[in-house]
Amino acid sequence: MAHLFEPLRLRGVELPHRILVSPMCQYSCTDGLANDWHFVHLGSRAVGRAAAVLTEANAVTPEGRISPDDLGIWSDAHIEPLRRVFSFIEQQGSVPGTQLAHAGRKGSTSAPFKGGKPITVAEGGWSPILAPSPLPFNDGYQAPHEMTRQEIAAVVQAFADAARRADAAGAKIVEIHAAHGYLLHEFLSPLSNQRTDEYGGSFDNRIRIVLETVDAVRRAWPEKHLIFLRISASDWTPGGWTPQDSLGLAEKLKGRGVDLFDCSSGGNVASAKIPVGPGYQVVFAQRLRQELGVRTGAVGMITDPAQADQIIRSGQADVVFLARQFLRDPYWPLTAARALGQEIQWPKQYDRAKP
Ligand SMILES: Cc1cc2nc3c(=O)[nH]c(=O)nc-3n(C[C@H](O)[C@H](O)[C@H](O)COP(=O)(O)O)c2cc1C
Known part of the structure; x- marks a missing residue:
């Protein structure tokens, strides 16, 4: 039975355990360039022994x-500023x-x-x-x-070009x-997609x-490296994208180059009522994994070591993505290992603090 600290090999990539840093926008760039903030912020989570550290949303245009x-x-x-960050993450044994x-x-x-509000061109938008x-x-x-x-x-080409640059920078996961x-979710959901051409209307078109x-990213990206797809498994709104639709999408993508489905939800309808609570999205990862046999990641209010371990042990997901808990504690994998009595290698520089 897999548990939170069991390694996971996918293609040519070995995740040392199942705790991953979920993408988190930092709003700290000029002209989109990674800088010292990203080096320290992402690097700290690698020092904290995350199995993989994903950057925030990285804009393809x-x-x-x-x-x-x-x-x-x-x-x-x-490429170059990202390479510095990725190289350090890898030196720490993180992907x-x-x-x-x-x-x-x-x-x-x-x-x-x-302010978090729409801005005009005059305001820098x-x-x-x-x-x-x-x-x-x-x-x-x-x-x-x-x-x-x-x-x-x-835009499809821009995703492929971005994957090529991510590879040049040393990423092993896109x-x-x-x-x-x-954007891609906007195409999926009938609430935001009312097109009448081959990109709208029927499920297959959306x-x-x-x-x-x-397909384009897979062609541009090394065979041995990983592609994850983050979906909002539900719009939580009548007439919107549903968990059943998510199963349909994953079914189409099974064997088509996606290595893991990262199951989030919401975001397309400002007024959606979402029943937020501990592990509230885990069920989406569980359904895809159990009904289709695809690899999944669970995300959303996973904060407790026993909770995270339970998600893996019970086969609800293959990995967990943590966001805010990693902001509270960049060394959360070390904390969790201690709580669960699991062995994990500390950074050698910190060995003397090991309990
Ligand atoms: C500061 C912050 C920035 C985020 N930026 C992104 C992002 O760039 N891409 C994304 O898919 N999700 C983003 N999210 C959502 C998280 O990845 C995660 O799905 C969500 O916070 C739920 O997980 P949590 O309860 O562990 O925080 C962000 C969340 C936070 C708190």
Whole structure:
């Protein structure tokens, strides 16, 4: 029976255990370039012995950023600063990864600590923002530009180019962000996609851009390295994307190059009522894993070592992604190992503090 501290080998990558750092926007870049903040912030979690450290959403195009301060990977100039971060993560025995993202109609906003509101071009934002249909996310947001087929093809290519750069920077995992109401999720959900061409309408049409993106990234990305797909398994809104749809999507992607489905939820409907509580999204990872036999990751209010261990032992997921708990305690894997009585190698520099 697998447990939280059991290694997991996928393709040519060995995760030393099952605790991964979930992507977390830091809103701390200029021109999308990683800097000392990313080196220390992500590096600390690697020192804390996370099995893998994923960067925040890494924008595949400039207009694919959520805010002007986002991390980006739309040019070769972005490779070198990321390489420094990934190289350190790997030296710590952790697997470096990055989340490739396009914000779609949720782009051009200010960082949460600068107000977290839509911003105009004069305020440092941009226009147009892109989406499958010209439906604003919420009050105060720009009405997005309905993407042409050429623009869709260009975004798919931008994900593939970004994967090539992530590889050049030394990442071993790319996670394609198709969750939280950002561009790819906007295509999946009938609430944000009202197109009448081959990218809208039927289920097969709405998932088309995600399949194309996965295929394009797989072609650009080494065979031995991993592709994760983050989905919002439910819109938590009548008429929206459902857990059943998520099963349908994963079924189509099974054997098509996605190594693990990272099961989050929500983000596409500002008014959605979400029953947030400990482990509230674990059931989505469990369903995909048990009904389809695919690898899954659970995320969302996983904070307690016994809870995390239970998710792995009971076969609900293959890995857990922690976000806020890793902000509270960058060394959480060391904390969890201690609580569960499991052996884990501490950084040699910290050996004398080992209990
Ligand atoms: C500061 C912060 C930034 C986040 N940025 C991202 C992001 O870039 N991409 C993403 O998919 N999720 C992002 N999330 C969501 C987390 O990855 C995670 O799914 C969510 O916080 C639930 O996990 P938790 O309860 O362990 O925090 C962010 C969350 C936080 C707290």
